[in-house]
Amino acid sequence: MVLGRSRAPDSLLPVTDCSPTDLLALTAELVDHTSVSFEEGPFVDWLEADLRSRAHLTVDRIGDNLVARTQLGRDQRLLLVGHTDTVPVVEAADLVGGTNAIARIEGDTLWGVGSTDMKGGLACFLELARTVAEPAVDLTFVFYAREEVAQVHNGLIELYDERPDLLEGDCAILGEPTDGSIEAGCQGTMRFEVTFAGARAHTARPWMGRNAVHRMAGALTAIAGYEARRPVIDGCEFIESLQAVHVEGGVAGNVVPDRAMLRIHHRYAPDRSVEEAEAWVRSLLADHLEDDDTVEVIDRTLACPPSLDHPLLQRLRDDNDMTVKAKLGWTDVARFAEHGMPATNFGSGDATIAHTKHEHLERASIERTYAALHALVT
C-alpha cells in the first residue's frame, strides 16, 4: 500500500525541464519493493525485467547484481552505480502505519526505508536507463547487492571477481546520498587492536604485578590529544580522524589486570597510501608501548582520491556550479579507485538521516540530482 502517492493536479506537470516523470513517486515505488540486505532478489527481478524490456540496453545478471549497458561505441563510458539493498525495516508505533517499509509522500517529502540511501539514487539511474536511449557517452548501470552489511558480502566484490569486464569504463558515479552535491573520493579506514601486557597480582600487593589498564594511559592521552591532519586535494579538504572505539580489560575485583585492549579507528586522506597511514599510527603509539604489547591491524580499506580533474567529473561540477567537498567516510568509490578508475559520490538525499527510522527524501534533492546527471549524459 502506498499512501499519499498521488500528487495534486498542478504538480503532475514535469517539475524539471529534463524529466516528465515524477521522480519522488518513482522512488516511492522502489521503496515499496522492500529489499533489505540478502533479500534483494525480488526487487532485482523487477528491475531486471524492466531493463530487459529496453532495446537499447544489454543486460547481465550475476547473482543478485545487475549490469545494463549501452553499446554505442562512444569515446567515454560512465558507470552509474547504486546498491539495491537497504538497512532493516523499522516497525515502531511512532511511524505512520507502524512501519517505514511502506512509502508515504507528504507534500514534497517521501518517507520510507531506503528513500535516501539509496533508492532516490536508483530512481535517477533507472529513469536515465529507461529514457536516454542515445546518451552522449556510453553508460553502464550497475545495481549491486549487499552494501549495507559486512564487506565480505558486497556485490561489487562479486562482480569484480566474476565479471570484471562488465565494470570497465572511464569513470564512475556512486549514487550514495550527497544531497545533489559532489562528495569527492573518500577517506581510507583502518582499525587497530592494541593489547597492553601486564602481570596479575593481588590488589593488596600491586607492586608484585603490572597493571595493564594503567598502562593504557599514555596511548589514550596521545590519541585524545591528536589534532586532525587536514590535507586539501583537488580543492577538497579532507579531515582525518583517530578514535578509540572500544576498550576492555579486567580479571576480577581484587586482581591487578594483566591485559587491556584498545581498538582504534583511523580514517586517512587519499594523499597517503594505506601503508603510510598504518606507519603513522604505529609511530604515534610507539612511545607508549613496551616490548610485550601488540598492535594488530584488524582491517583496512583504501582511500579514493577526488579525481575532479577527470573530464566527466569536471563537467559534472562546472556545469552545475556545484558544491564540492571531500567525502570523510568510506564508500564503495574506493573499490573503483583500487581498480584504477576515477569515481565520486553523487546522489540525492541527506546522508545524516540515512539508517534512521525517519529516513526521508525531499523532492528538490532528487530533482536537482537528476537534472545534473541528465545534463551530463545527454
Next chain:
Amino acid sequence: MVLGRSRAPDSLLPVTDCSPTDLLALTAELVDHTSVSFEEGPFVDWLEADLRSRAHLTVDRIGDNLVARTQLGRDQRLLLVGHTDTVPVVEAADLVGGTNAIARIEGDTLWGVGSTDMKGGLACFLELARTVAEPAVDLTFVFYAREEVAQVHNGLIELYDERPDLLEGDCAILGEPTDGSIEAGCQGTMRFEVTFAGARAHTARPWMGRNAVHRMAGALTAIAGYEARRPVIDGCEFIESLQAVHVEGGVAGNVVPDRAMLRIHHRYAPDRSVEEAEAWVRSLLADHLEDDDTVEVIDRTLACPPSLDHPLLQRLRDDNDMTVKAKLGWTDVARFAEHGMPATNFGSGDATIAHTKHEHLERASIERTYAALHALVT
C-alpha cells in the same frame, strides 16, 4: 582415602613440647572432611560431636556455625576464630590421585585443599579445645561457615545477627594463614565505578561527538601515577593501593563511544575512616571528571587497626619474639573491629599458595603456630 598419613616411627614422638598430637596428621583428617563453601554441614556435624564430648565446653550451633566456650569466670576472654569452608576442590591430572580433596602427607608437608586456608588453623584451635580444659583466660572457639564466598553469606554476620552474645569477649585471633607470624589488623577496601559520559557520532565526523574512552585518559594517568601512602601504626607499616581493575567502553567499530566505565579498587590503612578514604579517592578523581560523569561506590569494607597494645596480643607478640607486619588485604578481623573488639590474624600456612591447586602446609609452620597459642592460653 588418606595417602601417606602414617609417619615414620621416630616422628611419632611429640614434636613440640606442648602437644603429644601430630598436628599435621590432625590437619590431614580435617582436610579429608571436605567442606567446600555451602557444603560445610557434615564437617560441622563432626566437629560439633567432638566438641560436645568435652565436658569443659559449652557448645552452641547456629546454622552451620559452631561456638564452644569455656565458662571459668576468667578476667579475660579470648576468641579463637576460624572458617570451616574451603574454596572448591580441584580435579586435575597433575595432582596425585587426580584431586586435591584427598589429604596427602609427604615428609613434613601436607598437601590438600584447605591445608593452609585454614584447616591448619582449625587443627590448632581444635587441639586447644580438646586438651586445654583450664586455660588462663576464658576461650571462645568460633567455627564459622561460608567465608570464601560473597560476604553476604558470611557465617560471622549470621552469628552477629542472631547471637551476638556468643561473640562477646576481649580480643580475637583469626586463624587465617600468616605462617605463624602476626599480620596485624587489616586494610579496608572500597570499589568505585566511574562512568565517563560522551556523545555518539560517526567516526568520520568525531567533532560532532565526545569520545568517552578518550576522556578516561586523565583519570587513568592520575591513578597510574599514584604513589602509595604508607602509614605506620603500632609499628606496622600499611601500604595503601589504588588500582584500576576493570575497564569497558565502545559502541561499534565506526562510532565515537558515548560511555566508558572504569572500576577502581582502593585499599586504605586503618588510620583513615571509610568516609575519609572515600573522600580522598573522590578528590583525586575530581580534576578529571565533568558534570555528567558519575562516581559510585559499589562496595566498601571497614579497616581494622593493629591493636597490638591489647595485653593478650602484646603477649602473643612479645613472648614469641614474633615477626609482626600489617595485613594489607582484608579479612574478617574487620568484623570484630566494627564491634569494638581488638583482633589480629594469626595462623599456620603460607597465604600465597592458598586457593591454588597445589595448596600445602609445612609441619614447622603449624607447630610454631600451635606452640605460640598454647603458651598464650596456658
